Amino acid sequence: MMQETQPITRKSLHHELVDRLQMLIINGELAPGSKVPEKLLCDRFGVSRTPLREALKVLASDGLVRLEPNRGAWITLVTQGEVEEVFPVLGALEALSGELACNHITDAEIEEVRALHDQMIISYGNRDLDAYFSINQRIHRAILLAARNRTLTTSCQALSLRMQRARYLANMTEGRWYAAVQEHERILEFLVARNGRKLASTLIDHMDAKRASVVTWLQTQEATTGHR
Amino acid sequence: MMQETQPITRKSLHHELVDRLQMLIINGELAPGSKVPEKLLCDRFGVSRTPLREALKVLASDGLVRLEPNRGAWITLVTQGEVEEVFPVLGALEALSGELACNHITDAEIEEVRALHDQMIISYGNRDLDAYFSINQRIHRAILLAARNRTLTTSCQALSLRMQRARYLANMTEGRWYAAVQEHERILEFLVARNGRKLASTLIDHMDAKRASVVTWLQTQEATTGHR
DNA sequence: CACCGTAATTTTGAATTCATAATTAAGTCA
DNA sequence: TGACTTAATTATGAATTCAAAATTACGGTG
Numbered sequence: 001m002m003q004e005t006q007p008i009t010r011k012s013l014h015h016e017l018v019d020r021l022q023m024l025i026i027n028g029e030l031a032p033g034s035k036v037p038e039k040l041l042c043d044r045f046g047v048s049r050t051p052l053r054e055a056l057k058v059l060a061s062d063g064l065v066r067l068e069p070n071r072g073a074w075i076t077l078v079t080q081g082e083v084e085e086v087f088p089v090l091g092a093l094e095a096l097s098g099e100l101a102c103n104h105i106t107d108a109e110i111e112e113v114r115a116l117h118d119q120m121i122i123s124y125g126n127r128d129l130d131a132y133f134s135i136n137q138r139i140h141r142a143i144l145l146a147a148r149n150r151t152l153t154t155s156c157q158a159l160s161l162r163m164q165r166a167r168y169l170a171n172m173t174e175g176r177w178y179a180a181v182q183e184h185e186r187i188l189e190f191l192v193a194r195n196g197r198k199l200a201s202t203l204i205d206h207m208d209a210k211r212a213s214v215v216t217w218l219q220t221q222e223a224t225t226g227h228r
Numbered sequence: 229m230m231q232e233t234q235p236i237t238r239k240s241l242h243h244e245l246v247d248r249l250q251m252l253i254i255n256g257e258l259a260p261g262s263k264v265p266e267k268l269l270c271d272r273f274g275v276s277r278t279p280l281r282e283a284l285k286v287l288a289s290d291g292l293v294r295l296e297p298n299r300g301a302w303i304t305l306v307t308q309g310e311v312e313e314v315f316p317v318l319g320a321l322e323a324l325s326g327e328l329a330c331n332h333i334t335d336a337e338i339e340e341v342r343a344l345h346d347q348m349i350i351s352y353g354n355r356d357l358d359a360y361f362s363i364n365q366r367i368h369r370a371i372l373l374a375a376r377n378r379t380l381t382t383s384c385q386a387l388s389l390r391m392q393r394a395r396y397l398a399n400m401t402e403g404r405w406y407a408a409v410q411e412h413e414r415i416l417e418f419l420v421a422r423n424g425r426k427l428a429s430t431l432i433d434h435m436d437a438k439r440a441s442v443v444t445w446l447q448t449q450e451a452t453t454g455h456r
Numbered sequence: 457c458a459c460c461g462t463a464a465t466t467t468t469g470a471a472t473t474c475a476t477a478a479t480t481a482a483g484t485c486a
Numbered sequence: 487t488g489a490c491t492t493a494a495t496t497a498t499g500a501a502t503t504c505a506a507a508a509t510t511a512c513g514g515t516g
Contacts, residue, residue, distance in 0.1 A: 011297075012295065012297055012469075013469075013470070014285055014469090014470095015295075018289075038497080038498085039497085047470080047471090048470060048471045048472075049470095049471085049472095049498090050278065050469085050470055050471065050472090051469080051470065051471095053282065053498095053499085054281065054282050054285045054470095055285075057242055057282045057283075057285060057286050058285050058286055058289045061246075061286045061289060061290070062289070063379075063382075067240070069240055069477095069498090069499090070476085070477050070478065070497085070498060070499075071477090071478075071497090071498080072497070072498065082379070085377045085378060085379040085380070086379050088324060088328070088377065088380070089321070089324065089377065089379050089380050089383060092320045092321060092323065092324040093317070093320060093321075095320065096316060096317065096320040100316070149313045149316065149317065150313060151291075151310070151313040151314050151317050151387070152313070152316070152317050154291075155317060155383060155387070159379070159383070240499075240500095241499075241500070242499090242500095266467080266468085267467085275500080275501090276500060276501045276502075277468090277500095277501085277502095278499085278500055278501065278502090279499080279500065279501095281468095281469085282500095297468090297469090297507095298467085298468060298469075298506085298507050298508065299467090299468080299507090299508070299509095300467075300468070300508095
């Protein structure tokens with residue numbers, strides 16, 4: 001019998017590069033404020049400058065990179081001003097995703113979210129921050145997908161990326177972490193009840209608390225590093 | 229005395245092209261569903277394919293263009309599915325812009341909006357659809373700017389562009405037009421009162437009515453053109 | 457004439473090249 | 487030594503080139 005065929009449409013080079021560069025930016029390998037080492041990346045990925053530069057243009061329009069005319073591309077900084085801007089927008093979008101999810105989510109999907117939630121609680125119990133973050137994101141993503149709105153998914157993820165950059169941004173004090181877990185209990189509760197209105201408002205509060213936490217941390221950083 | 233200097237940072241070629249192409253797409257010169265005539269555009273703008281293709285990548289990430297591997301770029305169609313997706317997102321973002329605008333808008337800015345509103349009413353009286361549309365957009369934009377959130381502005385405008393494409397999309401029946409004007413009366417009223425909550429909910433309703441109107445029109449079109 | 461397969465042409469994606477701007481290095485002079 | 491020029495080097499932006507894929511044109515066959 002015939003073997004499973006390869007996916008028919010191989011991603012174009014520039015598209016692949018957008019994904020790879022996003023990852024490098026998020027995990028901090030390309031540090032905020034640093035210059036994008038064009039030549040180095042070309043060598044690393046074995047491509048010419050053309051597709052790499054195409055990718056950089058796209059990343060710039062997503063706000064992950066800043067293009068300075070004749071001076072190259074720079075990884076954008078996560079500033080307090082940006083955080084204050086992005087989180088409210090993200091909150092509005094997640095709120096919508098919650099409302100829509102309540103309309104469309106299947107019982108099976110709810111069970112998936114519940115399973116993730118339980119796992120996350122375990123990670124919290126173990127104080128395993130990496131696992132907690134990872135599962136946390138999967139929960140938000142599951143709700144987003146249940147909203148059945150690809151445009152919403154795309155918009156949310158673009159903004160999330162900007163905030164994810166530098167995971168260390170989260171100022172996970174013991175108190176904030178506990179509160180976040182409590183918020184997630186409510187999120188699950190309203191999702192199960194398919195109470196869109198309350199889920200939406202909980203998600204907004206959740207985002208706002210996260211914003212406050214990140215801002216606090218940024219201010220601490222600023223003070224520590226001497227307002228660099 | 230020295231003359232007024234030129235702006236120091238001339239926009240890069242690709243950035244300029246993004247703007248130009250957006251305009252061509254919105255005003256329908258590049259028709260939905262049609263292939264992007266790469267060579268033609270290069271000649272027209274007097275640039276090589278490199279910056280043009282960079283611009284196309286950016287437009288693709290904004291959803292105005294679809295890149296088919298080895299088959300070139302195509303202007304995306306405005307489908308019913310897309311309309312049903314984009315308007316709710318736009319609604320959520322405009323609602324947020326309304327809320328934030330109520331917190332930040334100055335009296336002078338409110339007067340500007342009121343002036344625009346009055347002009348728009350006159351255009352409505354004259355049944356001047358072009359003027360009406362143009363002023364309408366300026367009102368929404370003024371509120372957006374008053375929100376003092378550049379990220380929100382950018383996100384909103386990107387999605388707006390996708391819906392503006394083909395202005396004929398608006399199914400401006402006499403009844404819908406009247407209703408839209410009524411909605412705008414409320415928008416102005418709540419903005420003046422700086423009642424963020426009510427302004428937000430009015431803006432959502434406004435968007436939803438527009439969505440319904442556009443969908444109706446698309447369905448009519450579909451029936452007329454034989455489900456093409 | 458319709459259908460299929462093959463060759464010529466065009467288009468696309470990506471590497472390379474090239475002119476120009478920016479940066480670094482070297483040299484000059486107080 | 488240190489500020490200031492100027493030359494060498496490097497990096498950037500954009501045009502050009504080139505290989506591969508897709509499309510079109512052509513010709514044979516039933």
